[in-house]
Amino acid sequence: MRHLFHFSNGTFDFRPDKRCFVAGDDAGRGVNCGHPYLESTLTAVESQEMHARVQIQLDLLLARPWLLLDCLPARLQPVGREISQYFQQMFTDEETRAYVIFALSMCLTGNNEVAHLLNGRGCNGKTDFLEKLLPLLFGDYHCTMGAQLWTSPAPASKFLTASLKDKRCATAELSASTTKAKVVLREHAVKAFVGNTDVAIQAREPYSRTVQVFVSQFASFLSTNNNVQPENDSLRHRLRYIPLFTHFYPHMPMRRSDGSLFGFPQFRRDATLPERMRAWPVPLLWLLVQAQLLLPNGKLPDVSETRFAQVFHFTERKFAELT
Numbered sequence: 001m002r003h004l005f006h007f008s009n010g011t012f013d014f015r016p017d018k019r020c021f022v023a024g025d026d027a028g029r030g031v032n033c034g035h036p037y038l039e040s041t042l043t044a045v046e047s048q049e050m051h052a053r054v055q056i057q058l059d060l061l062l063a064r065p066w067l068l069l070d071c072l073p074a075r076l077q078p079v080g081r082e083i084s085q086y087f088q089q090m091f092t093d094e095e096t097r098a099y100v101i102f103a104l105s106m107c108l109t110g111n112n113e114v115a116h117l118l119n120g121r122g123c124n125g126k127t128d129f130l131e132k133l134l135p136l137l138f139g140d141y142h143c144t145m146g147a148q149l150w151t152s153p154a155p156a157s158k159f160l161t162a163s164l165k166d167k168r169c170a171t172a173e174l175s176a177s178t179t180k181a182k183v184v185l186r187e188h189a190v191k192a193f194v195g196n197t198d199v200a201i202q203a204r205e206p207y208s209r210t211v212q213v214f215v216s217q218f219a220s221f222l223s224t225n226n227n228v229q230p231e232n233d234s235l236r237h238r239l240r241y242i243p244l245f246t247h248f249y250p251h252m253p254m255r256r257s258d259g260s261l262f263g264f265p266q267f268r269r270d271a272t273l274p275e276r277m278r279a280w281p282v283p284l285l286w287l288l289v290q291a292q293l294l295l296p297n298g299k300l301p302d303v304s305e306t307r308f309a310q311v312f313h314f315t316e317r318k319f320a321e322l323t
Helices: 044-055 058-063 065-071 074-090 094-109 126-141 187-193 233-238 273-279 281-294 316-322
Strands: 004-007 010-013 020-023 115-119 142-144 169-173 182-185 200-204 211-215 219-224 227-230 239-243 247-249 266-268
Touching: 044 058, 044 065, 058 065, 058 281, 065 074, 065 094, 065 281, 074 094, 074 273, 074 281, 094 126, 094 219, 094 239, 094 281, 115 126, 115 227, 126 142, 126 169, 126 219, 126 273, 126 281, 187 233, 227 233, 233 239
Parallel strands: 115 219, 115 239, 142 169, 169 219, 182 227, 247 266
Antiparallel strands: 004 010, 010 020, 200 211
């Protein structure tokens, strides 16, 4: 049931007429994300204070949802500032940053109306985001999809496994033979995984002939350094391109031939980031729950066409246009 999200100590019901957390062992049965719901770490007074802070600034939070982290109690503020700084560096544009937070909150409800494509040059944090943060955040609700599911001309059913059942967040890294080659998303894959909430998927159990029949309810987050296009232009409305311009350099920042720095934001890579992320799931899940509750009818907000509906060619000029 896509309106239920099971935490290790209970279940959150995201139906508009419910919007409540049900604690208890019986309610928590099923897929378990492995992280406690934040309220289990808060006192009643802290919960009431956080709720009051959210209510008095709803309009501001809808435009800048990362400010929800400022509503955390004082003892969680240091972690909240780490998360906020991370999102500011990864997504320097505020509209993009807000959209990504709301897109992640769609994983809680099983909404897969669009697939999200993180697109840009290398060393921009895609790997840490997709392979470290999202699996840590969603636990058993996360799955990694093979690139062939999206790019192979063969039917997607050839590569499907029942491990996709009951997942809410799916990630895949797409690549082409050369950096200048295009990645083509196959029509049969896009139609199977994106926007079709009533189409049944048949997949086998690993190392078994048993076939499972289920409905896709995972939001897809794809990444690539190449230019990407759908096999059929009619599928573009099912894709959202999220441009990444930040460069995380391991040793020295990127410079032009004259020695000056490139114009896009650059930050030194933090080797301790994966370890520090271990403290993020509880505050970040609370952020996503609150972000989902802010959305009218639980739908993704309308976004600027210039940022999310085209294939990007990453140049300093393009960065200047978007910022």
